[in-house]
Amino acid sequence: MPAATRALRVLRFLAGQPDPVPLDRIMRACELPRSTTYHLLHAMEAEGFVVHLADEHRFGLGPAAFELGSGYARQEPLQRIARRPLADLVDRTAQSAHLAILHGREVLYVIEERAPGRPPLVTDVGVRLPAHLTASGRAILARLPAGQVRALYPSAAHFVDRHGRGPATPSALRTLLSDTRQRGYAVEDGEVTPGLASVAVAVLDHNRHPVAAVAVTYPDDADDATDLPDAVADTAAQLTRRISGTR
Known part of the structure; x- marks a missing residue:
């Protein structure tokens, strides 16, 4: 053989x-x-x-195996399928939206739809950020088997610090991901950019495996953020149906 x-x-x-x-x-x-x-x-x-x-x-x-899966996701027509729904999400929420995929212990942003009048974000196309600090990364990690998350983050040495906030140990990450699953969506507040918060939901393939995440980023003092999780979840569900072939 x-x-x-x-x-x-x-x-x-x-x-x-x-x-x-x-x-x-x-x-x-x-x-x-x-x-x-x-x-x-x-x-x-x-x-x-x-x-x-x-x-x-x-x-x-290991991380290289996840990179293969991310490469597959990048070559699939996911971006073309997602661009219109993300534009509709921006129209619905008046906030900037983006689509990200997991790349090792990072998320790679493949689409950004910026809302008119909103400031530029660090989550531009091609940017990579630590997955455990972003709402997009947390949404994906929360849908992975626990063993795969443990393989990605086997010790505290594998956690990157950005602004002194967010999980820094495997046990802290497990707690955060458990809260994410119970809530039904992922959040982050000031851990990527101070003053900005995000909410994200995973997009699943036909095996219910997370292939990407839809997220909206907004000022953390916004008064109209309560409806954002439902809007993001609707968009993620729409993409899940399209790529998985389910109704």
Whole structure:
């Protein structure tokens, strides 16, 4: 069996698991010898496609695997599909809106629709920001399996600080993402840009996997922000229906 085939089998298996898994389980599922599986996993770890959780003796997907998924999302017609709904969202809310995808531990902004009269944002097309600090990143992370989030943020050293606010440890991030799931949408307030807040909802594919997030950014002292979560959720649901083929 070619080495590339073995590596792809391992990636496909890990992608289908809700949590990181031990070496023996990967070996049996992919029908590979133990030594081959061990060397293959560590080669993939060196390239960033696999993360080894040493304390748990388990392996999970690494940031490079998420970059592959993000590349697929960038090449899909998601931007073309989303541009009109985002423009309608701006008309509905009179606030700037954007679409972002996960790229490792960052979000990459692929569309920005700026509301007339609103100030420019740091979330311009092509900009990357720490996912754990943005509403868009939190909306996506909250819909990922816990094991994948743990693989992305295995320790406090993997958290970037911007303005001294936001989660800085895996446990703080878990709490934030749990609150996000219960609320039904993600928020951030001044953690990206002081004075500005955002609300975001994930866009899901046919497997209910988050492929992007729709967000609206607004002044944190705005009086008319209470309807923004519903407006963002409606737009995200519209995109989810279009890319997943569901009604």
